[in-house]
Each structure stands twice: as structure tokens, then as C-alpha cells.
Amino acid sequence: MKNWRSFVAAGLVSLLALGNPGWAQSSPAELYGDLFQRVQLEKLFPDGKTFVDATPRSNPAAIMAAYRQQPPQGKDALKTFVLHHFRVPGVNDHGASNLRAHVRTLWPTLVRQPVERQAGSSALPLPTPFVVPGGRFREIYYWDSYFTMLGLAVDGQQSLIESMLVDFTATIEIYGHIPNGMRSYYLSRSQPPFYALMLDLSKDDSPDTATRQLAALRQEYAYWMKGASCVQASRPCERIVRMPDGTLLNRYWDDKDTPRDESYAEDVATAAEAKGDKAITYRHLRAGAESGWDFSSRWFGDGRTIATIHTTDIVPVDLNSLMLAMEQRIEARCQKAGDSACATEFAGLARKRKAAIDRYLWVGKEGRYADWDSKAKKPTAILSAATLYPLFVGAASPAQADAVATTVRAKLLGSGGLRTTPNRTGQQWDTPNGWAPLQWVAIDGLARNGQETLARDIAGRWIGTVAAAYAETGKMLEKYDVEERKPGGGGEYPLQDGFGWTNGVTSALLDRYPDIAAELEKAE
Structure with missing residues (x-):
């Protein structure tokens, strides 16, 4: 048992000795700084644990360089950036990597x-x-x-x-x-x-x-x-x-000239904006749906x-x-x-x-x-x-x-x-x-x-x-x-x-x- 523990410890030390291991021990807040703060404070994901469990698709330094070079404007742009650069649990960490x-x-x-x-x-x-x-x-x-x-x-x-x-x-x-x-x-x-x-x-x-x-x-x-x-x-x-x-x-064509059941409010609003007979507008909308x-x-x-x-x-x-x-x-x-x-x-x-x-x-x-x-x-x-x-x-x-x-x-x-x-x-x-x-x-x-x-x-x-x-x-x-x-x-x-x-x-x-x-x- 002692030899086994020594072997594991030696292996771990060897791995950490390869290059600068600092990045491996940094927390997401330390790694991603202002990007991290925006994601969390703007509640990009409902659960604060979601982003901190995400896996970067490339080197964190490269991700931050891309972020600082052109910071995303607005919440939608920020989410697009994050999903592009990270695999986020429950969001885009799909099981099968192969599309087919x-x-x-x-x-x-x-x-x-x-x-x-x-x-x-x-x-x-x-x-x-x-x-x-x-x-x-x-x-x-x-x-x-x-x-x-x-x-x-x-x-x-x-x-x-x-x-x-x-x-x-x-x-x-x-x-x-x-x-x-x-x-x-x-x-x-x-x-x-x-x-x-x-x-x-x-x-x-x-x-x-x-x-x-x-x-x-x-x-x-x-x-x-x-x-x-x-x-x-x-x-x-x-x-x-x-x-x-x-x-x-x-x-x-559609056999009816009334608002569509499944889009009733939308059709009523369109007919109110259109000129002429509302029934004709409804028929045109229904025919558009048939198309x-x-x-x-x-x-x-x-x-x-x-x-x-x-x-x-x-x-x-x-x-x-x-x-x-x-x-x-x-x-x-x-x-x-x-x-x-x-x-x-x-x-x-x-x-x-x-x-x-x-x-x-x-x-x-x-x-x-x-x-x-x-x-x-x-x-x-x-x-x-x-x-x-x-x-x-x-x-x-x-x-x-x-x-x-x-x-x-x-x-x-x-x-x-x-x-x-x-x-x-x-x-x-x-x-x-x-x-x-x-x-x-x-x-x-x-x-x-x-x-x-x-x-x-x-x-x-x-x-x-x-x-x-x-x-x-x-x-x-x-x-x-x-x-x-x-x-x-x-x-x-x-x-x-x-x-x-x-x-x-x-x-x-x-x-x-x-x-x-x-x-x-x-x-x-």
C-alpha cells in the first residue's frame, strides 16, 4: 500500500512539474476575471454553479484575449460568446459529438x-x-x-x-x-x-x-x-x-376566412393593420400557412x-x-x-x-x-x-x-x-x-x-x-x-x-x- 501511494504521489508531482501548473489550480473567478463577473452578475445562467463547471474549448488565456479584444455587447452577445468558447453543463455539452x-x-x-x-x-x-x-x-x-x-x-x-x-x-x-x-x-x-x-x-x-x-x-x-x-x-x-x-x-387557399385558432391574436392584429375586409385578410393569412x-x-x-x-x-x-x-x-x-x-x-x-x-x-x-x-x-x-x-x-x-x-x-x-x-x-x-x-x-x-x-x-x-x-x-x-x-x-x-x-x-x-x-x- 505504501509503494502504491508513493507511486501515485510521484506521478502527480511529475504531472504538475510539466510547465507552469498555476492555471490548473486557479478558480474560474481567477482565470476569467471580468468575463466571469459579467456572466455571474448578469445571471447568464439561472444557477451560479453552471458556468463555474464549464469546460473551456481552448486555452483560457486565448479565450480572455478574444474577450478583451472585442467584448460582447449585451446579454445575447455575451451568451453567444460563452457558448462558443465553453462547453456548458446542461446547455451545450451534448452527449454525441458526431452530428450524424x-x-x-x-x-x-x-x-x-x-x-x-x-x-x-x-x-x-x-x-x-x-x-x-x-x-x-x-x-x-x-x-x-x-x-x-x-x-x-x-x-x-x-x-x-x-x-x-x-x-x-x-x-x-x-x-x-x-x-x-x-x-x-x-x-x-x-x-x-x-x-x-x-x-x-x-x-x-x-x-x-x-x-x-x-x-x-x-x-x-x-x-x-x-x-x-x-x-x-x-x-x-x-x-x-x-x-x-x-x-x-x-x-x-383555406376553406375558412376567420383568424387561425393557433395564431388568433396575431391574425386579429394583422387584420386591424390591413386595409379592407378583414375576412379577406384572414383568408390570405390562412393560405400563407397552407404554403x-x-x-x-x-x-x-x-x-x-x-x-x-x-x-x-x-x-x-x-x-x-x-x-x-x-x-x-x-x-x-x-x-x-x-x-x-x-x-x-x-x-x-x-x-x-x-x-x-x-x-x-x-x-x-x-x-x-x-x-x-x-x-x-x-x-x-x-x-x-x-x-x-x-x-x-x-x-x-x-x-x-x-x-x-x-x-x-x-x-x-x-x-x-x-x-x-x-x-x-x-x-x-x-x-x-x-x-x-x-x-x-x-x-x-x-x-x-x-x-x-x-x-x-x-x-x-x-x-x-x-x-x-x-x-x-x-x-x-x-x-x-x-x-x-x-x-x-x-x-x-x-x-x-x-x-x-x-x-x-x-x-x-x-x-x-x-x-x-x-x-x-x-x-x-
Whole structure:
């Protein structure tokens, strides 16, 4: 025992003798001086013990030199500085250091079990397990789920994809469409129609499943097109707009014209600021929510303020690209099922829509696809990441794809990924925010159109932003600031973490680009 104690003592003395050991025995107050005082006195963390247990990411002297060279101004800036330079217990000291591994650990936490109908509850029933986005979004959402599924597909979670498709198919059979989210207050609207693309991810090739899914797909198509029976040349109806040449294209719409249940006070306030009929403003707000881009300068008459929102006047390029993809998949599935009449019908519908997209939504002199203002009878002036949807669904010619790529490089490429728009309005679907689904649409669309270098560039920038925020916060977030490569902001609610579509796109991109994954592992 005496020899053992002597050995340990000698080893400890040797370790302390290596260089100046003073730093190892200093307290946080002594090491970090005025930085320490600010953190504690401004109560940066509720518990005073939190910061003193933090671990520096680099040499304390280097941290203090950086602090004194440019002291953070304000509490938010101070917290950003601290989280960048320290691993803080319970804040950003996450378990898995590897981003891909972390995403895989999150999937089980976002799985929810079947929902049964309960009197008085807004939750809609679902027959099988599903994945939620996270945070305040505690139910399944429509377009989110496609991007979540991309990650599930590469992370060995195929059974969850099939389970969610069962839920969505059953939902269409019950309600005729997939609501914005599975709550009663969402039933009056849908979201960008990704069900057709979700079916591409299925590996269930049973004839019964194929029959049921095709029927559901056609039922969803009928939901989006039912305004065709009442549309007029000068008056859209429901989700249908008749273009100048008679072609029918789609718009976002909501069956109700009242404030949204989940954003009631916000909608009442917006309608009070807007001019004209409040019911019309409510419909525009609800249609903006159906778009998934709630909210963006895309929908604003003046391009700046939400009080000028006029969503239902807009024929959106992303929606019509997805409708084209739906028509093409119905054609293919009908062909496989031996229904030649159906296949011929939908092949014709797809050709007409593709021609209308080229005629009305392509702005060649500006190298972009645009939304169309049905009242002004011309494309809107708002450039947005939606310009990449025709590339994503295979509707762009090589020349169009090259022109869009040039526009993206010049106007939408931020240091941390793809900008949503170049416009700074304070809305969450405008700059400086970037969103995982739009990154995937851009990257996949560019790559399939011969623009692999730009696609890889966007992927690298975006993953770098996600990784930087994860390193500082230990969280996967709903949106990010792609100008300053930090957590995003704006919108009607606080920034959410979880987060389904960010997890999905991150896994899918790291699987697609192993070199980015390798670079990330070296950095970690």
C-alpha cells in the first residue's frame, strides 16, 4: 500500500512539474476575471454553479484575449460568446459529438404512438406510429414529413416511413386530403403536396398497398383541383386559377376566412393593420400557412409588410411544380396498374402544366422561375428559393437550369447556405434565414441538372451552419441564420428545436456527400 501511494504521489508531482501548473489550480473567478463577473452578475445562467463547471474549448488565456479584444455587447452577445468558447453543463455539452450519430439518437425521441379520438381534444386520430418535428410541433405535419423521411431512409428506419405512409393514406381516405397538421383546426387547409414524392420512398411493393396508395393519390389530386368546376377567367375558385390561355394552375387557399385558432391574436392584429375586409385578410393569412412559408415577402403586396398580404392572388411556382410531380406519378402508377385511360389523361395534364410553367412562371431575362400575380397578370418581383422547384421535379431545360444556377450564385447563396429570399422583412421565411427543406430541394434539383459543384457547395455551407449551431447549443434547430451561421429568428413563435426536417436533411446530405461527413468528423 505504501509503494502504491508513493507511486501515485510521484506521478502527480511529475504531472504538475510539466510547465507552469498555476492555471490548473486557479478558480474560474481567477482565470476569467471580468468575463466571469459579467456572466455571474448578469445571471447568464439561472444557477451560479453552471458556468463555474464549464469546460473551456481552448486555452483560457486565448479565450480572455478574444474577450478583451472585442467584448460582447449585451446579454445575447455575451451568451453567444460563452457558448462558443465553453462547453456548458446542461446547455451545450451534448452527449454525441458526431452530428450524424446525434441525429440517430434523436429519432426515437420524436416517435409518437397511434392517436385515438378523444372528446374535446383537437388531435386527429392516426392508426400507426409517426414522427413529429419537435418542440411546439407535437403532432405530425404534412410537408415536414417528406424531409424527415429522407433521413429515416438512410438511418435504417424504413419501418417508420411505411408507418407514416399508412397514416397519410388513411388520412386522405377519411378527409379527402392531408391537413396542414393532424389537428382539427388544420382541417380547412393542406400544405405543399409531397405525398406523391413520399411514395417514392416506400419499399412496400404489395399490390394491395399500391392500389390503395394510387386511389389516395388521385383523391388528393381531386382535392387540389376541385375548384376547376367553378373557376372563371377573371375569378379563381378555391385552389384553382385560370391562366390567360385557359390553362388551370393552382394556388394556396383555406376553406375558412376567420383568424387561425393557433395564431388568433396575431391574425386579429394583422387584420386591424390591413386595409379592407378583414375576412379577406384572414383568408390570405390562412393560405400563407397552407404554403408552409408563413410568412414571407413572397405573399406581400409591397414586398415588406404582412399587412399587405395577398397570398390567394399568387400562383406559386413551388406548388405547381409539386402538382406536376403528382400528375406524372399518377400517370406512371396508372400505367403500371394497366389503366391506360388514366395514364393518358394524366400524361396530358402534365404536359399542359409543364407548358404553363414555362409560359407564365419562367422569367428568362432574369434567369429565374417566379410566382405569378393573377391580378396584375404578370410574374411577381420577389426572387425566392422556390425558383429551384422546377429543377427539383425535373421540369427545367438545361438552359433554364444553368440560368437558375447563375442566379442562385449571385443572389441566394449565403455564407451558411441557401437564402430563402434576399429580402430582410423580419419574417421567418425571408433573409437571413435558411431552411432545411429548401436546401434539399436546391441541392437535389441542381445535382440532377448537371450543377453538382454548386449543389455540393450549398450542402457544405449548410452542414457547416448546422454543425456550428450544434456545437454551441447541442440542438438541431428548425431554421438557421445563413448570413451569420447561427440559430435563426423571426416569425410568430420562439425558435424550435428537435427538429424533424433538419435531422432528416442532415442525415440525407451526410449520406450523399461522404467527403462532407469526413471533413466534419475531422473538425469534431
